[in-house]
Amino acid sequence: MASPPPLGIDPLLLLPSEIVLRILDFTPVSGISACTRLSKAWHQFIDETHQDAIYSALSKTEHLPGLRDPSKFHQQANSLSRCFDGVESWKELCKRQSLLARNYQQKRPSTTETVVEKSNDLVWRFRPDFKRRIYVSTSQRGGLYVVCMDTHQVLWSLDKEQVRSYAHLEYNQIGGRAVAVFDRWGNALEVWRTVQDANVEACTGKERGIFELVAVLHHDCETRGYQLSHDTLCVVSTEGQGFIYDLSGCAGPEIIKPPLITHLTIETDAIGHLDQDADYVMYSLGRKGYHVHSKTTGAFVGAIEPxxxxxxxxxxxxxxxxxxPNTSLSARVIPALLGTLGRRHVKQPHESSQDRMVPIxxxxxxxxxxxxxxxxxxxxxxxxxxxxxxxxxxxxxxxxxxxxxxxxxxxxxxxxxxxxxxxxxxxxxxxxxxxxxxxxxxxxxxxxxxxxxxxxxxxxxxxxxxxxxxxxxxxxxxxxxxxxxxxxxxxxACSTSSAVELAVPVSFMALYDDCVMHTYTTMSSLISRGGDDDFERARRWFPIKAIRALSFAPVDTARQDQLSGEGQSS
Incomplete structure (x- = not known):
C-alpha cells in the first residue's frame, strides 16, 4: 500500500493541472486571490498560464454561456454607469463584477444619483435602453420623448396631439430593433420600432432614437393593460378577453403588422396587471388572485390564490x-434647492453617498x-x-x-x-x-x-x-x-421623492445590473423666477416628476466625464 504524501506538499507538484483547475472552479474569488500570493508558481499558474480558463468560468464571472470575448460583455449588460466598458480580460471583468457585488452586500451601499428632468417634467412611464443609451418616456401632459442617457438632450419626440396623456408604455428589444408600444384613445395600441437595426449599424447620433410606426392594433372591447416580452405582446380586457400578438416580425427589414396568434377567454374584471414567460401569461384579477393561461392554446392552466x-x-x-420627521417642507427642501441652507442634505449628481439607502x-x-x-x-x-x-x-x-x-x-x-x-x-x-x-x-x-x-x-x-x-x-x-x-x-430602501410631503406613487420603477431607476418627485422652477430675494424665487418652485437613477457601480474617476454628459454625442 502506497504511503500518503507528506503534509505540506504543494498541490501544484502533486496533482495534474486539470485537477487543480477543477478545484479552483469551486474556490471563491477571494480564495483565488489568496492563492496568487502563495508563491511565484501559484501566481504564474493562475494569472498567466490559466488566467482565461479560471476567470471565464461561470462560477467566477456572470455572463451568457456563449460569450467568448470578455471585451464584448458590455453589449449584453444593462449598465447605466458603463462600468464594464473597456474590459480586456476575464480577470478584469471578474474584478469589476466583484466590486459591484461587494457594494450590493453592504447594509448601506454607496450610490451615485442622476435625475433627468429636461423636456418631460411630468414623466408618466419610461424605459431605459442601454444598448442605444436612451430613455423613452410618456408624459402626464401627453407626448413621447426620447432622451440621450448621457447628455439628457432630446433626440426625438412625438407631441401631445399624437400621444395621449398618461399613456402606458411597453418597450423591448426584438432582434436588432427596439419596439415601443403605447395606447391611444379608443382601445387601440400603437406599435413603433427604431429605424436603426443594431445588428446592421452602430446605434450612434440622433438616429439611434428615431422610431417609425409599425401598426395600430384595434380592439372591440375595453382594454385594461398590456405587456411586451419574449417577442409577444399580451393584452388584457376587463370584459373577459385576452389577446396575444407575435411581434417577432418587427426585427425584419420590412414593416409587418403583428399577427394575432391567440385570442383568449378569461375571467372578467381583470385589473390590468399582467406578466408572461415563454409559455404562459398571468393575469391579476384582484380578489380572485392570479390566473395563468397557455400562450399557445389560451387554455386556463391554474391560479395562484394567496x-x-x-x-x-x-x-x-x-x-x-x-x-x-420634525422639519417642514418649506424649511427643508426650498432652501436646499435655492442653495442658501441645508446644503448638507443635497447630493449633487454623481456624488457617491451611503445616505440614499436605509437598511430593512x-x-x-x-x-x-x-x-x-x-x-x-x-x-x-x-x-x-x-x-x-x-x-x-x-x-x-x-x-x-x-x-x-x-x-x-x-x-x-x-x-x-x-x-x-x-x-x-x-x-x-x-x-x-x-x-x-x-x-x-x-x-x-x-x-x-x-x-x-x-x-x-x-x-x-x-x-x-x-x-x-x-x-x-x-x-x-x-x-x-x-x-x-x-x-x-x-x-x-430608498425614497421616491426629495421630501416625504412630495411623495406620490411611482409610475415606473425597475432594477438593472448596476442601478435602480424610478419616477421621482422633486421641485423645479417651472415659470419665470422673477424677484430679487429668495422668498420671491422660492414661491415659484413647483413639484415635478422626473426620472431618477441610483447607480451601485463603484465610482471610477475615468468614467466621470461620460456620466457628466460627455458620453455619446446627441
Whole structure:
C-alpha cells in the first residue's frame, strides 16, 4: 500500500493541472486571490498560464454561456454607469463584477444619483435602453420623448396631439430593433420600432432614437393593460378577453403588422396587471388572485390564490422612519434647492453617498402588536385582499396586494392545478410548501397605507413600493427569504421623492445590473423666477416628476466625464 504524501506538499507538484483547475472552479474569488500570493508558481499558474480558463468560468464571472470575448460583455449588460466598458480580460471583468457585488452586500451601499428632468417634467412611464443609451418616456401632459442617457438632450419626440396623456408604455428589444408600444384613445395600441437595426449599424447620433410606426392594433372591447416580452405582446380586457400578438416580425427589414396568434377567454374584471414567460401569461384579477393561461392554446392552466397558501411561512417588515420627521417642507427642501441652507442634505449628481439607502429587515411571524398570524395570513383576511401587480422570473413568482402583503412563490408552475403532470391536490400542496407571505407595515396609521402598483424581479432581488419608499428585498441564491440582522444579501430602501410631503406613487420603477431607476418627485422652477430675494424665487418652485437613477457601480474617476454628459454625442 502506497504511503500518503507528506503534509505540506504543494498541490501544484502533486496533482495534474486539470485537477487543480477543477478545484479552483469551486474556490471563491477571494480564495483565488489568496492563492496568487502563495508563491511565484501559484501566481504564474493562475494569472498567466490559466488566467482565461479560471476567470471565464461561470462560477467566477456572470455572463451568457456563449460569450467568448470578455471585451464584448458590455453589449449584453444593462449598465447605466458603463462600468464594464473597456474590459480586456476575464480577470478584469471578474474584478469589476466583484466590486459591484461587494457594494450590493453592504447594509448601506454607496450610490451615485442622476435625475433627468429636461423636456418631460411630468414623466408618466419610461424605459431605459442601454444598448442605444436612451430613455423613452410618456408624459402626464401627453407626448413621447426620447432622451440621450448621457447628455439628457432630446433626440426625438412625438407631441401631445399624437400621444395621449398618461399613456402606458411597453418597450423591448426584438432582434436588432427596439419596439415601443403605447395606447391611444379608443382601445387601440400603437406599435413603433427604431429605424436603426443594431445588428446592421452602430446605434450612434440622433438616429439611434428615431422610431417609425409599425401598426395600430384595434380592439372591440375595453382594454385594461398590456405587456411586451419574449417577442409577444399580451393584452388584457376587463370584459373577459385576452389577446396575444407575435411581434417577432418587427426585427425584419420590412414593416409587418403583428399577427394575432391567440385570442383568449378569461375571467372578467381583470385589473390590468399582467406578466408572461415563454409559455404562459398571468393575469391579476384582484380578489380572485392570479390566473395563468397557455400562450399557445389560451387554455386556463391554474391560479395562484394567496388565501390558500396557509400560515406556514409568515414574515413582516417594519417601515423605516422618515428621514426628516420634525422639519417642514418649506424649511427643508426650498432652501436646499435655492442653495442658501441645508446644503448638507443635497447630493449633487454623481456624488457617491451611503445616505440614499436605509437598511430593512425581514422578521419571522406577524408584527409584535399582532397577537396571532391573522394579521398576515388568516384565510378570511386574505380572501378580502385585492391582489395587484404580479411578476414571473424563472421559477419565481411575486405578487403584491392593496393591504400591504407580498406573496413569493418558488416553483410556481408546480402550483398550477391544470398544468401538465399536476393535479389539484399536488398544486394545493405545492402552494402551501413554496409560498411565503410578508406584511409590510408602516409605523404610523395603517389606514393611510397605500401600496404602489409596480413590481420588479432581477437577480433574486424584488423591487416594490411601500408608501414613500422603494424596497429592494434580497433573496438568497435559492430564492429563500433571509431573516434577522445579518443576512447574506442585505435588503434596503430608498425614497421616491426629495421630501416625504412630495411623495406620490411611482409610475415606473425597475432594477438593472448596476442601478435602480424610478419616477421621482422633486421641485423645479417651472415659470419665470422673477424677484430679487429668495422668498420671491422660492414661491415659484413647483413639484415635478422626473426620472431618477441610483447607480451601485463603484465610482471610477475615468468614467466621470461620460456620466457628466460627455458620453455619446446627441
Amino acid at each position: 388565501w390558500k397558501c396557509g400560515v406556514r411561512n409568515l414574515y413582516h417588515i417594519d417601515h423605516p422612519p422618515s428621514e426628516y 429587515r425581514v422578521e419571522e411571524g406577524p408584527p409584535v402588536e399582532s397577537s396571532s398570524p391573522s394579521a398576515i395570513g388568516a384565510r378570511s383576511e386574505l380572501e378580502d385582499d385585492d391582489w395587484g401587480a404580479g411578476m414571473l422570473d424563472g421559477n419565481l413568482m411575486v405578487g403584491i396586494s392593496r393591504s400591504g402583503r407580498i406573496i413569493i412563490v418558488k416553483d410556481w408552475s408546480a402550483c398550477l392545478s391544470h398544468a401538465d403532470g399536476n393535479t389539484a391536490e399536488s398544486a394545493a400542496e405545492a402552494l402551501q410548501l413554496n409560498a411565503s407571505l410578508i406584511l409590510c407595515k408602516p409605523h404610523d396609521d395603517t389606514s393611510n397605507f397605500d401600496l404602489g402598483g409596480w413590481l420588479c424581479i432581477h437577480n433574486n432581488r424584488i423591487l416594490f413600493e411601500i408608501r414613500e419608499r422603494i424596497y429592494i428585498l434580497s433573496l438568497d441564491e435559492n430564492s429563500n427569504l433571509q431573516t434577522g440582522a445579518e443576512p447574506a444579501r442585505p435588503s434596503f
